[in-house]
Amino acid sequence: MARITRRNFVNGALVAAGTAVLPKSAPSADAMKAYDPVYYPPARTGLRGSHPGSNTHAHAMAIDGETDFGPVTRLSEKFDLVVVGGGISGLAAAYYYRQKHGQDKQVLILDNHDDFGGHAKRNEHTIDGKIRIGYGGSQTLVNPKDWGKVGQDLLADLGIDLDRWDTAYDQDFYTRHDLGAVTYFNKDVFGADKVVRHPYSNHYNYVQGCMGPKISNEEAAREAPLSDRGKEQLLRVLNGGYHVIRKVHNLSTDAKLKKFLANHSYYDYLKTTLGVDDPGVMRMARHSALDWASSGTDLLGIEGADEAGAMGFPHRSVYDPDHPYIYHFPGGNAGFARAFVKKMIPGVAEGNNAEDLVMATFRYSELDKTGNDVRIRLSSTVVNARHAGDPASASEVFVTYVNDGKAYRVKASAVVMACYNRIIPYIVSDLPEKQADALRLQRKSPLQYSSVGLRNWRAMKELEIGFAMSPGNMHQSLMMDFPVSMGGYQTARDPNEPCIIQLIHCPYGEEGTPMEDQLVEARYRMLELQFKDYEDEIRAHLNGMLPKDLFDFERDVASITVNRWAHGYSMGGPGNSTRRGRRPFHRITIANSDSAPGADSWVAVRMAIRAVNEIQEF
Numbered sequence: 001m002a003r004i005t006r007r008n009f010v011n012g013a014l015v016a017a018g019t020a021v022l023p024k025s026a027p028s029a030d031a032m033k034a035y036d037p038v039y040y041p042p043a044r045t046g047l048r049g050s051h052p053g054s055n056t057h058a059h060a061m062a063i064d065g066e067t068d069f070g071p072v073t074r075l076s077e078k079f080d081l082v083v084v085g086g087g088i089s090g091l092a093a094a095y096y097y098r099q100k101h102g103q104d105k106q107v108l109i110l111d112n113h114d115d116f117g118g119h120a121k122r123n124e125h126t127i128d129g130k131i132r133i134g135y136g137g138s139q140t141l142v143n144p145k146d147w148g149k150v151g152q153d154l155l156a157d158l159g160i161d162l163d164r165w166d167t168a169y170d171q172d173f174y175t176r177h178d179l180g181a182v183t184y185f186n187k188d189v190f191g192a193d194k195v196v197r198h199p200y201s202n203h204y205n206y207v208q209g210c211m212g213p214k215i216s217n218e219e220a221a222r223e224a225p226l227s228d229r230g231k232e233q234l235l236r237v238l239n240g241g242y243h244v245i246r247k248v249h250n251l252s253t254d255a256k257l258k259k260f261l262a263n264h265s266y267y268d269y270l271k272t273t274l275g276v277d278d279p280g281v282m283r284m285a286r287h288s289a290l291d292w293a294s295s296g297t298d299l300l301g302i303e304g305a306d307e308a309g310a311m312g313f314p315h316r317s318v319y320d321p322d323h324p325y326i327y328h329f330p331g332g333n334a335g336f337a338r339a340f341v342k343k344m345i346p347g348v349a350e351g352n353n354a355e356d357l358v359m360a361t362f363r364y365s366e367l368d369k370t371g372n373d374v375r376i377r378l379s380s381t382v383v384n385a386r387h388a389g390d391p392a393s394a395s396e397v398f399v400t401y402v403n404d405g406k407a408y409r410v411k412a413s414a415v416v417m418a419c420y421n422r423i424i425p426y427i428v429s430d431l432p433e434k435q436a437d438a439l440r441l442q443r444k445s446p447l448q449y450s451s452v453g454l455r456n457w458r459a460m461k462e463l464e465i466g467f468a469m470s471p472g473n474m475h476q477s478l479m480m481d482f483p484v485s486m487g488g489y490q491t492a493r494d495p496n497e498p499c500i501i502q503l504i505h506c507p508y509g510e511e512g513t514p515m516e517d518q519l520v521e522a523r524y525r526m527l528e529l530q531f532k533d534y535e536d537e538i539r540a541h542l543n544g545m546l547p548k549d550l551f552d553f554e555r556d557v558a559s560i561t562v563n564r565w566a567h568g569y570s571m572g573g574p575g576n577s578t579r580r581g582r583r584p585f586h587r588i589t590i591a592n593s594d595s596a597p598g599a600d601s602w603v604a605v606r607m608a609i610r611a612v613n614e615i616q617e618f
């Protein structure tokens with residue numbers, strides 16, 4: 001079987017047919033120069049990810065057509081490079097620009113969020129005095145050993161030692177505690193609150209070490225809270241696969257099978273090949289691939305569904321021993337972002353390598369300090385970038401951003417747009433219309449990662465839950481946080497200790513409608529909700545799933561952080577729009593993983609390298 005990666009699925013190619021501490025307000029413009037020493041966004045709980053306020057100005061441009069952000073203060077600052085977007089790609093652009101042009105080059109990174117890292121965000125929970133470090137978005141470095149020489153040089157320079165994870169990721173954690181993959185059926189949708197020790201899909205497979213089903217397909221079908229007819233159909237699905245497709249459709253050769261697969265959707269397979277019509281089974285199937293697919297499985301082809309771990313295919317092991325999914329910092333890929341920041345702004349934290357940074361105090365007051373060669377200015381939405389005069393001959397670019405309601409302008413010799421590519425036509429004046437049209441075709445899927453601090457995980461242990469599919473709930477899956485200890489950080493080892501559980505919600509649009517419509521509908525539906533809605537949902541989910549004698553939400557949940565990414569995984573645009581969209585425009589070049597496209601941190605870095613190399617020498 002070809003080796004596949006979790007993120008391969010989201011570049012578009014496979015989509016075929018109360019306890020919360022409220023965030024403080026963003027710092028004012030003056031404070032941007034020297035943040036309050038206690039300014040520390042990773043410790044904020046409540047609504048995070050693209051937190052409230054972070055997209056206000058971008059949406060004013062893109063949705064309301066706003067172009068006037070009030071009087072613009074023209075700052076005297078002039079940079080060699082301004083980078084728009086402080087995600088992995090933007091940080092990498094700053095890093096490689098200085099590698100290429102000299103470490104004395106002056107670089108400003110502007111980002112609309114109150115923290116750097118883009119999707120790579122750290123969520124800290126302090127539970128009964130103990131720190132637990134989780135992630136709010138980008139989770140794990142995917143196959144970093146395959147990043148080639150450029151990648152290995154980068155990792156070495158940032159102080160990231162891949163061999164360290166051989167021991168830092170406790171691969172025996174799940175077997176030691178007997179934690180496997182289960183399914184939670186809720187009462188609202190399935191008529192009974194019930195946990196069955198079978199995931200009914202292969203989605204959980206990316207969790208390295210997590211045990212699989214504990215019961216047979218026959219038992220799992222019997223135990224599902226479905227009608228007899230539904231149970232019978234579910235068993236047919238569990239025992240399905242390509243051999244069944246061949247037999248039912250009389251496909252005697254590989255060529256015939258290939259043709260069939262190319263012309264039929266996953267839903268054709270379920271409904272026609274397997275004869276499924278039970279609403280409960282169909283619901284389980286639709287929710288069975290989650291963020292491997294970035295959409296409900298109604299939008300997938302047969303092979304795409306199989307590769308995304310959907311229900312109805314034999315067990316597949318996703319990561320082989322040479323490519324384990326273990327390269328996870330406590331804090332997820334925010335650990336990667338931190339390593340970039342420390343490299344470029346050494347005073348931000350103490351430490352000799354990326355591992356040291358896991359527990360190091362990160363001083364945000366250093367990020368935008370006068371005198372730094374690299375400065376990171378947060379809560380700053382770029383609303384305009386235009387050449388000073390004729391783009392073909394201009395010697396500089398004016399970049400205008402809004403911080404704390406006020407507009408400021410800086411100058412740059414060159415600009416890398418490492419922000420979401422779809423917003424670029426609203427920001428870059430005079431962009432050729434065809435290029436702007438291509439950028440407007442870019443798609444991103446909405447996604448929500450919620451991290452929940454538990455005072456103990458005795459109930460999870462009792463039910464042997466390492467990973468739970470939850471087809472009836474908003475969060476369609478739930479898992480124990482990855483068991484990674486490094487840099488003095490110790491993940492929970494004992495069920496009596498506090499831990500983080502991670503819940504994933506992939507919002508879908510109306511079944512059967514086109515992908516573009518589903519993405520928009522799902523995005524708006526997600527953004528309509530308030531923190532209380534999520535809290536209520538998580539309360540009902542956990543109280544319904546876990547045994548009452550061992551778990552009580554009010555008693556056992558210490559904190560909740562809901563990370564909403566209205567613009568999550570890059571899904572590209574149709575045809576070659578991505579390539580047309582990312583062309584350099586005189587002194588302005590385009591990075592971000594959208595410009596590949598691919599929802600992958602190494603892709604984000606590679607796109608930064610390309611964008612830096614495209615900056616013309618003037």
Ligand SMILES: Cc1cc2nc3c(=O)[nH]c(=O)nc-3n(C[C@H](O)[C@H](O)[C@H](O)COP(=O)(O)OP(=O)(O)OC[C@H]3O[C@@H](n4cnc5c(N)ncnc54)[C@H](O)[C@@H]3O)c2cc1C
Pocket residue numbers: 007058084085086087088089090110111112113117118119120136137138139140141142333380381382383418419420423427447448449565567568569570591592593594598599600601602604
């Ligand atoms: C929930 C989630 C989980 C993921 N998990 C993984 C994973 O496990 N492994 C993996 O490799 N990848 C993962 N990814 C994919 C991730 O997108 C990439 O790996 C990578 O982090 C993308 O980096 P980027 O810099 O290209 O984009 P982003 O991280 O999106 O950074 C772009 C930044 O630009 C900012 N910006 C946008 N407009 C403006 C503006 N006008 N002014 C200023 N700033 C602006 C954005 O707000 C953002 O902060 C995940 C993504 C999501 C959403």
